[in-house]
Amino acid sequence: MATNPSSRESSSKAPAAGLIPVVPAAKPNKAARNVLRKLVQGEAPPTAPMNIVDRLAGSPYANFTIQVGKAEESSRKTIDFALRLAETMFRYGAGALEVETSIIAVTAALGLRNIEVDITNQSVIINYAPRDAVPITLLRVVRSWTNNYAGLVEVHELVTDIVSGGVTRDEAYRRLDVIVKKPKPFPRWMVSVAEAVFAAAVVGVIGGTIFGMMVAFATILLAGQVARVLGRWRVPDFFVTSISSFIVTIVAVLCFMFHVPLSPSIVVAGGILLMLPSGRLVSAVQDAINGFPVTAAGRFLSAFLTFGAIVAGIAVALVTSTLFGADRLNVAETLSGTLPLPLVLALVALATVAICIAEQTSKKLLVPTTAVALAGYLVYNFGMVFGLGGRFAPALAAVVIGILARIVALRLGAPQLVVAVPSVIFLLVGLSIFRAMFVMTLTPEDSVTGAVGIFNALIVILAVAAGVVLGDNIARPFTRSNGHKDNRRNRRR
Numbered sequence: 101m102a103t104n105p106s107s108r109e110s111s112s113k114a115p116a117a118g119l120i121p122v123v124p125a126a127k128p129n130k131a132a133r134n135v136l137r138k139l140v141q142g143e144a145p146p147t148a149p150m151n152i153v154d155r156l157a158g159s160p161y162a163n164f165t166i167q168v169g170k171a172e173e174s175s176r177k178t179i180d181f182a183l184r185l186a187e188t189m190f191r192y193g194a195g196a197l198e199v200e201t202s203i204i205a206v207t208a209a210l211g212l213r214n215i216e217v218d219i220t221n222q223s224v225i226i227n228y229a230p231r232d233a234v235p236i237t238l239l240r241v242v243r244s245w246t247n248n249y250a251g252l253v254e255v256h257e258l259v260t261d262i263v264s265g266g267v268t269r270d271e272a273y274r275r276l277d278v279i280v281k282k283p284k285p286f287p288r289w290m291v292s293v294a295e296a297v298f299a300a301a302v303v304g305v306i307g308g309t310i311f312g313m314m315v316a317f318a319t320i321l322l323a324g325q326v327a328r329v330l331g332r333w334r335v336p337d338f339f340v341t342s343i344s345s346f347i348v349t350i351v352a353v354l355c356f357m358f359h360v361p362l363s364p365s366i367v368v369a370g371g372i373l374l375m376l377p378s379g380r381l382v383s384a385v386q387d388a389i390n391g392f393p394v395t396a397a398g399r400f401l402s403a404f405l406t407f408g409a410i411v412a413g414i415a416v417a418l419v420t421s422t423l424f425g426a427d428r429l430n431v432a433e434t435l436s437g438t439l440p441l442p443l444v445l446a447l448v449a450l451a452t453v454a455i456c457i458a459e460q461t462s463k464k465l466l467v468p469t470t471a472v473a474l475a476g477y478l479v480y481n482f483g484m485v486f487g488l489g490g491r492f493a494p495a496l497a498a499v500v501i502g503i504l505a506r507i508v509a510l511r512l513g514a515p516q517l518v519v520a521v522p523s524v525i526f527l528l529v530g531l532s533i534f535r536a537m538f539v540m541t542l543t544p545e546d547s548v549t550g551a552v553g554i555f556n557a558l559i560v561i562l563a564v565a566a567g568v569v570l571g572d573n574i575a576r577p578f579t580r581s582n583g584h585k586d587n588r589r590n591r592r593r
Contacts, residue, residue, distance in 0.1 A: 174269070175212055175228055175230075175236060176236060177269065178206075178207060178210045178211070178212055178269060179207070179212070179215075179226050179228055179236060179238050180238070181206070181210075181269060181272060181273055181276070182203050182206050182207050182226060183224060183226060183238055183239075183240040184240070184276065185202060185203070185206060185255065185258075185259070185276060186199050186202070186203050186219075186224040186240065187224065187240050187242050188251070188255055188276065188279070188280060189202060189252065189255055190222075190224070190242045190245075191242060191244060191245055191246055191248075192246065192247075192248040192249065192251045192252040192255065193245070193247065193248070193249065193252060193459075193517070193521075194252055194255075194515065194517060195383055195386055195387060195390075195517055196219050196387045196390065196392040196395040197386070197387070197390040197391075197392065198515055198517060199219060199224070200217055200219055200392075202255075202256075202259045203215075203217050203224070203226065204217060205259060205262070205263045206259060206262050206263070206272075207226075207228075209262050209263050209265065210262070210269055212228060214228060214229055214230050214231070215227065215228045215229075216229070219392060219395060220394045220395055220398065221394065221395045221397075221398025221399060221402075222241060222242045222243070222398070223239060223240065223241045223242065224239070224240050224242070225237065225238070225239050226238055247458065247459045247460050248284055248460045249456075249459050249460055249461040249462065249465075249518040250284065250285045250460050250461060250462040250463075251279055251280075251282065251284070251460075252514075252515060252517070252518055253462045253465070253513070253514040253515070253518060254279045254282075254462075255276075255279060256513065256514055256515045257513050257514075258272060258275050258276060258279065260513065284460045285460060285461075285462065285463055286457050286460060288328075290457060291457060291458050291460070292321060292324050292325070292328075293321075294453075294454040294455070294457035294458045295320055295324055295374055295454070295458050296316075296317045296318075296320040296321045296324070297317065297450065297451070297454040298320075298373075298374055298451050298454035298455050298458065299316040299317065299319070299320040299370045299371055299373065299374055300313040300314070300316045300317040300320075300370070301313070301447045301448070301450045301451035301454065302316070302369070302370045302373050302374075302451060303316045303366055303367070303369075303370035304439065304443075304444075304447045305439070305444055305447050305448060305451070305526070306366060306369060306370070307363075307366065307439070308362075308363070308366045308367075308370065309361075309362070311360075311361070311362060312362050312363070312366050312367060312370070313370075315351065315355065315360075315362060315367055316366075316367055316370040316371055319347065319348050319351045319367065319371050320348075320371055320374065322347060322351075323344040323347045323348055323371065324344075326343060326344065326347060327340050327343070327344050330343065337406075337409075338405060338406075338408075338409045339409070341375055341406055341409035341410060341413065342409040342410070342412045342413035342416070343413060344375060344413065345371075345372055345375060345409070345410045345411075345412075345413030345414050345417075346413035346414070346416055346417045348367065348368055348371030348372060348413075348414075349368055349413065349414045349417035349418065350417045350420075350421070351367060351371075352364035352365075352367040352368050352371075353417060353418070353421040355367065357421075368414065372410055372414075373525075374458075375406070375410055376406070376407075376410070377402070377403040377406045377407070378524070378525055379521040379522075379524075379525070380399055380402065380403045380406075381399075381400070381403045381561050381565070382521065382524060382561065382564060382565045382568065383399060383517075383521070383565075384396045384397075384399035384400045384403060384565075385561060385562055385564075385565030385566065386565050386568065386569055387399065389565065389566060389569050390569070411538055414538065441481065444477075444481075445474055445477070445478075448473060448474060448477050448526055449470050449473070449474055451525075451526070452469060452470045452473040452474075452522055452523070452525075452526075453466055453470055455522045455525055456469055456470075456522050459518075459521075459522060461518060461522065462514065462518070464512060465509075465512060465514060465518060465519060468508045468512065468519065469508075469518075469519050469522050469523060471504075471508075472501055472504045472505055472508055472519055472520075472523045473501075473522065473523040473525075473526065475500060475501070475504055476497045476498070476500055476501040476504075476523050476524065476526075476527070477497070477526050479493075479496055479497040479500045480493050480494060480496075480497035480526075480527060483496050483497065490560065491556075491559060491560055491563055492563070494527045494560055494563060494564050494567075495560075495563035495564060495566070495567040496567070497527060497564075497567070498524060498527065498563070498564040498565070498566075498567025498568045498571065499567040499568075499570050499571040499574070500571065501520055501523045501524055501567075501568060501571060502516075502520060502567060502568040502569065502570060502571020502572045502574070502575070503571040503572075503574055503575045504519075504571075504575075505519035505520035505523060505568075505571070505572070506520075506571070506572045506575040506576070507575050507578060516572055520568050520572075524564060524568065527564055532553065532556070532557035532560060535553060535557075536550050536551075536552075536553030536554040536556075536557055538550075539553060
């Protein structure tokens with residue numbers, strides 16, 4: 101009996117009554133399995149060591165050129181050069197991360213890949229261990245420091261030229277010798293005047309009068325000259341700082357005793373702000389965030405010793421004044437400026453230029469650094485006006501400063517540090533710690549208040565330093581010097 105093909109086809113498609121339909125097995129989806137494997141397992145083994153060259157990711161030296169030649173035969177000279185470069189950068193005020201990335205970039209560009217770098221507060225160790233060869237380990241200790249941001253900018257330019265492949269090692273040696281022997285951009289007398297101008301401008305910002313600014317100017321000139329004489333006598337920095345703060349406080353006490361219409365706390369605050377290690381505290385927190393705990397601990401200890409020296413000098417001056425019948429002064433009272441915002445901005449700009457001269461910043465960076473500082477201060481001021489508080493407003497301003505500092509600095513061929521550090525001075529992170537230490541030391545009945553003040557000040561400092569680092573990281577995608585070329589492989593020549 102013949103059957104209809106259409107009926108046969110329909111009967112095959114329709115399941116018989118009471119039977120469970122058979123579903124054909126799905127084909128495996130390879131792409132979905134690969135995505136799931138990556139989500140669960142990851143692309144790299146979890147215990148694989150990190151390649152040291154990967155530390156250059158996100159730095160200005162990420163796209164370096166490798167010079168292939170007799171690198172193995174001249175490895176000792178290359179390591180010697182890298183150590184001298186690191187010592188110079190540390191002496192001029194560079195941070196630990198900047199020094200490490202420079203060493204890695206230079207050694208990799210000159211053909212050495214199997215190196216390890218260890219950096220502490222005052223020493224640099226480089227180990228070179230090629231396969232089937234005797235390893236080399238060299239150590240360099242940094243025994244002196246100086247303010248020379250202009251020299252740091254030139255070192256940054258030298259590292260950039262080496263990384264781009266345009267400078268050989270011998271030429272790099274000669275250029276580094278020129279940088280080390282080159283005089284600073286500003287003479288000593290100009291630095292002394294700039295420090296005094298900075299103190300006078302600070303007094304104006306925190307609410308002082310014209311007469312108070314003049315007193316602060318003269319006081320810092322006197323303290324600066326005494327400090328230089330003590331420096332020539334090799335007196336430790338702790339005692340130099342103590343004597344300088346003693347001089348500032350004695351001047352304030354004399355003004356009070358002779359009924360000069362001037363707030364002693366304003367004179368002291370303006371005089372010691374230049375001595376406060378605000379930049380060192382921010383750098384210490386940055387080193388801790390970037391993974392250099394030993395260096396951060398050393399800088400923290402140095403900063404708190406400086407605070408102790410300042411408090412000691414002020415305490416001796418106040419106790420000495422009471423022996424001559426003067427009343428005990430409160431030099432740690434909270435101050436607030438009363439000048440209109442345009443005038444405050446003018447003083448902030450003047451003080452930023454002055455601190456840049458004191459730090460021996462390159463002349464081409466004076467105006468850009470001032471612009472970054474003004475932008476940061478405006479963010480801080482409006483943050484306080486809109487009620488962000490004394491913790492969040494400085495952090496927000498620090499983020500803006502970090503972003504702008506990286507963009508401006510790398511466009512002008514300089515490290516971010518030389519723009520960011522002078523710009524955060526007016527966030528006054530050091531003045532709050534001084535007040536807390538003063539209260540805890542000289543007024544034992546308020547020791548709890550002082551301890552709480554130190555805790556709050558440390559929170560603000562951490563927020564400011566973290567904000568600068570965060571701003572630096574936010575700006576990295578916008579500061580790639582070669583744009584899409586960063587995605588290319590390292591070239592060899």
